[in-house]
Amino acid sequence: MAMLAPALTIARYTVLEALRSRLLWLFVLAACAGAGLAGFLQQLALTESGAVQAALLAAVLRLASVFLLAAFIVTSMAREAADKGLELLLALPMPRWAYLLGKLLGYAALAAVPAVLFGALMSAFAAPAASALWAASLLGELWIVAAFSLLCAASLQQALPALAATGGFYVLARTVGSLQLLAHGPQAGPSWPRQTMAGAVDVLALLLPRLDDFTRTEWLLYATxxxxxxxxxxxxxxxxxxxxxxxxxCDFYRRNI
Incomplete structure (x- = not known):
């Protein structure tokens, strides 16, 4: 337990930094904005207005939670690197793995906030069991995004490239299943370019997490x-x-800081 004490301390201060940055209020604001937008669009739906509202709200909350968490992680670590706070921490008698583990634990705790908050909100539109499964899946999705954001922020050390890389990773991970269907679908044209493209997409699908299997809206609508x-x-x-x-x-130990 004594070995984990530095990591737990860093995790605690990471959560405190999020509180001072008003991140939790941004999650609440996103929930209110999503509910308002879904309520407005519900009035425009001619049929199944309740299902339309639940689907739109789930999509908005999922994207808002991913964007806010990734933006906080990248900007927080970029600011820490610019302020030389990282060098100060590593000057202490503390292994580098404890710093990264503490950051990851802190971000994992922060990811639980939108998962619980948005899951509770979705329980007003779907069955409690379906909402709980949706929230648990959202938590796993946010943990993967948090780990990748941490990797990009630690490696690239610049906010904009790290955010762009995280966004590209998330979009690819959510659409790789559809890309596979398109690559293997019946298409006109020479066979070898199509086979090459299909093989490249298959390799990409093996490397990326299948986030299209996470946080599925039909769980809320049809309890599937x-x-x-x-x-x-x-x-x-x-x-x-x-x-x-x-x-x-590995990248953290490789660099000279």
Whole structure:
């Protein structure tokens, strides 16, 4: 336990930094804005207005939580690097892995806030069990995004490139299933370019997490979620968070700070 004390201290101050940055209020504001937008668009729907409202609200909350968490992680670490706070921390008798672990634990705790808040909000539009599964899946999705944001912020050390890389990773991870369907679908043209493209997309699908299987809206609308889906999501989350954290740690030890 004594070995984890520095990491837990860093995690605590990471959460305190988020509180001072009003991140929690931004999550609440996103929930209110999403509910207002969904309520407005519900009035425009001719049929199944309740399903339209739930689907739109779920999509808005998912994207808002990912963007706010990734933006906070990248800007926080960029500001810390610019203020020479990282050098000050590493001058203390503390291993580098404790710093990265503390940051990751702090960001994981912050990710639980929108997952619980937005899951509770969605329970007003869907069954409690479906909302709980949706919230748990959102938490896993946010943990993967947090680990990748940490990797980009630690490696690139600039806010804009790190945010762009995180956004590209998230978009690819959410659309790789659709890209596979398009690559393997019936298309006109020479076979070898199509096969090359399909092979490249298949390799990309093997490397990326299947975030299109996470936080699915039909779980809320039709209660199609299951424990099998939850176990699949938990396994992906554990594998990719561990892999991304290991990559960040290797890069962190490689650099001279």
């Amino acid at each position: 979620g299951s424990w099998h889906a939850a176990a699949h999501i938990a396994a992906q989350t554990a594998i990719y968070v561990t892999l991304l954290a290991s990559c960040a740690l």
